[in-house]
Amino acid sequence: MSAAVATKPRKVRLDRSDYALRGISYASVAVFAAFCALPFILIVSASFSSEAAIMKDGFGLLPKEFTFAAYEYIFQAPRQIIGSYVVTIVMTVSGTAIGLFVIAMTGYALQRKDFPFRNSISFFIYFTTLFSAGLAPTYIWVARYLELKGSYLAVFLQLLMTPWLIILMKNFVRSVPYEVVESGKVDGAGDFRIFLQLVLPMMKPALATCGLFLALGYWNEWYLSSLYLGSTVEFKPLQYHLYNIINTANALRNSVAGSNVSITDLPSNTLKMASAVVATGPIVLLYPFVQKYFVSGITVGAVKG
Amino acid sequence: MRKSLARAGAAALTLAMSVTALAACSPGEAEESGEPTTITMLVLGDKPTNGRLEAMLEKLNVRLEEEANANLDLFYVEWADWQTQYNTQLLSGDDSIDLITTATDWLFAWENAEKGAFLPLSEEMLQEHAPRTWEQVDAEGHWELTKLDGEIQFIPEDNFTQWTNHGFFYRGDWATEAGFEDGTITKFEDFTTYFEWVKENQKEAYPWDAAAGASDVALTGYLQGHTDGQTIQQVSAGNYFPFQTTESDPNTVGSWYMEGDELLEAAELAKEWNELGVWREDALNYDGDTREEFYAGLSGTDQHHTQTFVGSIVDNMTKKQPGSDPKFFYWGQENGNYFRDILTHGAMAVNATSQNPEKALEVYDVLRNDEEAYKLLNFGIEGTDYVMTDDGKLGYPEGYDSSTDALGSNFWAGRMDEFEPDRVTDAPNKQEIYDQLDASAKDYPYSTLIVNKDLIDPTLAAMGGVLSEYIPQLQYGKFDDPAAAIDEMRQKLIDAGYEDARDSIQTDLDAWAESQG
């Protein structure tokens, strides 16, 4: 298995087209990255600006009238935000681990050419992306019959897997050569052991990709939380907590509901921006660690025929 | 695995057979001497996290145990996406909720009553378990306002004065300089003069920095002040209320969007304002906090209702723009075409699936009528949440910050004038404003009219689509030729089925008028 670590082939020799492609690549990636970073810089700088300055002059690349006011508001009750971080991290880590294992297992089974049910099961899974019961029936079922209203499980379970990730995994697993399975069979291993001990270790890029998507799903989730958790839990998942901060003022302004409440002086613009920074920061810092697996986990070539 | 499959299958069968067989309410007759029953009340608002609510509830529950052998707990439907959350909460048939805050104009009371979300309340039940409330509402004949098919569906907040009639807030100091006597504007069209002055003399400010959300207010303002149209509040199409009768002919349903020249006049005035630069060029997409801008002197006008004016505008402007002399011009001020608040702007219903409906009524009766309980629930603990000033006003203790220290109990379904003191943040001339409004306000004539919307729902939705396409653009003067646009809109509304909907409402109105005698 040591052969799994393949050497970079492209050191051999480079012709002009390689240099051209490389040049284009560096330039394009840099430009696109700049486009992606620019609005975020605006957001960061706005989050450190005073509300009055933003109101008057709009956003800028540098903070105007530098202040921590928006962050102070978000962190005024640090218990809340720390609790939200903990809830989200626990859900993300455990959900990704469990979901990924199930997805990998299913994806592996579904690509086995000698598995006669693979087409029907694939269709069974894919079909759910086309038709869904819709908001009300699903809600009644999950909230009343599964009794998951007010439970983190309502969010946790529903995000565990998606048809898309299973089919994607199935597609990735194709690149694991059948010889691996065969050699396992020769050694007398069962299908599950072949999967666990031989195939799984060779699927790193697939696991990293699907795991990343799963984790992002958990991290960014606010919709299910708003339906099934609402105010019933002490600590809302992070994005839902921030979603509430961002949208409360919007929901009240100009709505009839506002007749009973005086909307307090929230620093609304800067607050929105600061909450975006708080929600995004950690996972962006995390990304390089995940990325490692894309680079190191080149699987194919383990068994060279 | 097989077991869980079987369970899932059985559950599926249950679902298929009766998705919402609401449990018949078993009267949870807790012995009066036994453990106190906990009653959960659904309120709107963000759940407070500052600990003040819990402290208050602890004291309140002592009182409730004495009075009704019960405890109170609050369940919050939070502001972000509150419409969806409120309706899905009712959809879930959650039997842990006993009392539900509702309202006919903004909390879907009739729709939910028709769907069977509320427990119909019999007279005997109310007399026995909420006697004080029963008497009060009965004395004024207000139960009629809450009946569907002859059954009482909820309890109205009918002894609480509030004015939610909309209008412009503007600055008296600027109006004075613009040439208005006393800084008082008395006609809708006169705002053109005010706006022109602001544009000319206050370079920093928009005359009226309007936001996208306010997408029909000025049209409504003009129409209300220039017609005797009375909007039928029970029927909305999307965000709009397209059906009116007139005061001169209260038995004929029509629409001020469909008939007369006033809509065109309003649209032409809006076009003039747009060209003047009253609002941002991109007002239709602007989502800023325009109230803050008014407070900051960056906008000459703001828009909302009387309650906001007396409760926060005056106080804030006096502090943030000293000498600005904030004033309020309300729609229909020039011709007296405006209405008192309907008495079901707040109401309390009992959940159809509540385990303890009788106890819930008993608790409600205490909250509404017992002064000690009322003050605890609404104002909190005296000394920490509020203080009474020497002149008998409700104020706040030193260092109190309303943005972090609010009690947030949000009991908006049974407030009583007799227990409500003036507040230190109230406009000094609050009573004057109320009296002035009271002098010529009309009572909404159709409070007990029930419109059967089942048949016209598709039409209303389609009309809502058409209106959302034209009204915002008319309001912000964005059509080059408003007359042509209005013709086009009217044709599309007819295509969407306006006439059928109108006739259907007319039938309901006729039947109602007959029953009224």
Place this chain on the structure above:
Amino acid sequence: MVAALTPARVQLREAPTTDKPRSLLSRISRNKTLLLMCLPAIVFFIVFNYIPLPGAWIAFTNFNYRDGIFGSPFVGMRNFEFLIQSGQLWLLTKNTLLYNLAFIVLGNILQVALAIMLNEIRSKYFKKISQAVMFLPYFISVVLVGVIAFNLLNFDTGALNALIEQTGGDPIKIYSIAGAWPIIIIAFHLWQSTGYGSIVYFAAIMGIDNSLFEAAAIDGASAWQRIRYIILPSLKPTFIILLLFSLGGIMKGNFGLFWNLVGNNAALYQTTDIIETSVYRMIISQNNFTSSAAVGLYQSLFGFAIVMLANWIVRRINEDYALF
């Protein structure tokens, strides 16, 4: 020589297909381990998707809580009527379809291009940082995307018009030009999804057998040939699966993006209104579970038809790539 590097070589050796048809029971028992491995996922989809599915019947009822979904009065197609009465159905269907097509086509092209270019980058830090940065837009709530767009594009204070004025041009009323918005919306969509979407392709490229590149290098293949004959063919299965998934949702729009960019600005609806936004305006603030279910059903049926067709075509061309 390069021609020898046909996609066929990328295809790994086929597993033996099952021999003769057997009885269902024996097939189940022969494959019980593999079936058990699929079981958790199957249970998951039964519980969260299939059991509530019959509830879609709600679209044909005048639903009330007392009688439940299956006890409420049947009203036939009435919940669908408003779509037709609004006179907008064709425009909305067309807009939704065209936007989604643009998203799919342009999105995939950009994602593939980006993945290939990322693969060319040798500097470890450059690669890591640029990839992390390209993820940022995915995390920005659409509410903020709307705020950013307004700050860039609005007439009075927008950054773009400030720039135009500085260079001596006349400011543009972008929020009144309906024709500009398809481009703007597509640009924001691509901006938000490309970095995220390219991950799949990037991972697929990383999974390509290195010996292929080595052989190509020995054969003296140029960079372009490498892309044309090795990378693109090996991305094909991924592309087809992505495609089939996006086709299923071809009638479903990204409500948040459209609503936050366009909102109440009816002057732009001709080119920007999609099913979700229009329906939202028509039945907003009414707890209309039935009409929204009806719209969902319409979108599903449309997507279903397109996918079945597409999958049938794919199957005819190459059975391996078909979804089912």
